[in-house]
Amino acid sequence: MRTFLFLLLTGSLLTAVSPASAQEKTAVRVRPIGAVDYGTGAQFLFRNGEVVLHQDNNYQPLTKNIRLANGTKINYKSGIVELPSGKLTTLHEGDYVNSAGSIVFATPSSAAAARHDTIGANAARFEQYVERGKIVPLSDLQAQLNRQSQQLKLMEQKVRLLNQKIDLLSRQSTPPDTRQLDQQLRELDQQLQQLAK
Structure with a gap:
């Protein structure tokens, strides 16, 4: 009788659905009909008056309109793009989706033309944008690396001292004298603060 009750209880626990898992719902993303996944590096580039597929430094002419997984539609001949919201825009030379x-x-x-802002498109003067990184002299870079290396060594010493203190405190029933370790920790903190300046 005991084994029967044990088996019955075990079986009911295994087949029962936990309240947390019953409430979990996964969002199912439905792909629009006809949508094709071209991979993450694909670009539909408007070039020479039509849309081409640019992928892995290759350009392939398209023979049909494109529908992406998020619902965006691209007309391969005219470059008209319909977003999932229903908004239409036209690609110009060099634009891509x-x-x-x-x-x-x-x-x-x-x-500006995509925003239908004719004033901004005609009146604005723009310079070519070139991203320039901050040029750091090699000597400054070396000094910064040395400072970070010193900080790392001091932090390693601090971790060792803290581990020693934890070991001392956990081994003895009466509180041990940790003044020397505490003093060393304070000195390390001061050195770290000086390096941070």
Whole structure:
């Protein structure tokens, strides 16, 4: 009788659904009919008056309209893009749509035209944007690396001292004298603060 009750209880526990798992719902993302996944590096580039697939430094002419997984539609002949919200925009030379459905404009005037901002498209003067990183002299870089190396060594010493203190405190029933360790920790903290300045 005991084994029967044990088996019955075990079986009911195994087949029961926990309240947490019963409430879990996974969001199911439905792919639009006809949508094709081109991978993350695909770009639908407007080039020479039509949309081409640019992927892995290769350009392939398209023979049909494109529908992306997020619902974005691209007309391969005219460059008209319909976003999932229903908004229409036209690609200009150099503009492209990435595989996620985001439009990347080649020029500020192209972006202004997509916003139907004719004043901004014609009147604005833009310079070529070139991203320049901060140039750090090699001597400054070396000094910064040395300072970080010293900080790392001091932090390693601090971890060792803290581990010693924990070991002392956990081994003895009466509180041990940790003044020497505490003093060493204070000195390390001061050195770390000086390096941080």
